[in-house]
Amino acid sequence: MRVLLVCLGNICRSPAAEAALRESLAEAGLDDRVQVDSAGTGDWHLGKPPDPRMVAAAARAGLSVNGRARRVQPGELEGYDLILAMDRANLATLRAMARDDATRAKVRLFREFDETADADEVPDPYYGDPGGFSRVVEIVRAAARGLVGRLRDGVGDDRRCGP
Numbered sequence: 001m002r003v004l005l006v007c008l009g010n011i012c013r014s015p016a017a018e019a020a021l022r023e024s025l026a027e028a029g030l031d032d033r034v035q036v037d038s039a040g041t042g043d044w045h046l047g048k049p050p051d052p053r054m055v056a057a058a059a060r061a062g063l064s065v066n067g068r069a070r071r072v073q074p075g076e077l078e079g080y081d082l083i084l085a086m087d088r089a090n091l092a093t094l095r096a097m098a099r100d101d102a103t104r105a106k107v108r109l110f111r112e113f114d115e116t117a118d119a120d121e122v123p124d125p126y127y128g129d130p131g132g133f134s135r136v137v138e139i140v141r142a143a144a145r146g147l148v149g150r151l152r153d154g155v156g157d158d159r160r161c162g163p
C-alpha cells in the first residue's frame with residue numbers, strides 16, 4: 001500500500017505528517033506494509049530541506065523530519081492508494097489534477113482520520129507564530145495514529161479505509 005501526503009510547500013506540514021505516519025506505522029509493526037511519501041502542490045521550495053522551524057518543533061517532540069521538497073506530479077497520483085491533503089486548498093488542487101474518478105476518490109483530507117479532531121485541516125504554520133509548528137506536530141501525530149488504526153484493520157484485505 002502506498003500513501004502520499006500533500007501540502008503546499010512540502011517543507012512544513014507534509015514532511016511532518018510523513019514523519020508522524022512513519023512513526024505510527026513502525027509502532028504498529030506496519031512499516032514494511034505501507035510506503036509513505038510527501039509532496040507539495042507549489043513549486044517555491046523545490047529541492048529545499050524542511051523548514052528549520054518545523055524541524056526544531058518536531059525535534060522537541062521527539063520526531064525527526066527529513067526530506068527535500070518536491071512538487072506532486074499529475075501522473076503519479078494513480079500509483080497511490082491514498083492521497084492525503086493537509087487542507088482544502090490542497091484537496092481541491094489534487095482533485096483537479098486527478099485524471100479519473102477512481103484516482104479522485106483516493107484524495108482525502110489527512111485530518112479526517114483523527115476522530116477526536118475539532119477541525120479537518122492541518123493549519124498552515126508558515127506565516128504564523130512559532131507555536132503553530134508545535135501544534136502541527138500534535139495534529140499530524142493524532143491524524144497518523146487515526147489513520148494507522150484504520151489501516152491496521154484494512155491492510156491485507158480489500159476493504160477501503162476511511163470514514
Ligand code: 4NP
Pocket residue numbers: 007008009010011012013014040044124125126
Ligand atoms: P507547507 O507550508 O505547505 O506546510 O509546506 C508552507 C510552505 C511555504 C509556503 C506556504 C506554506 N509559501 O508560501 O512559500
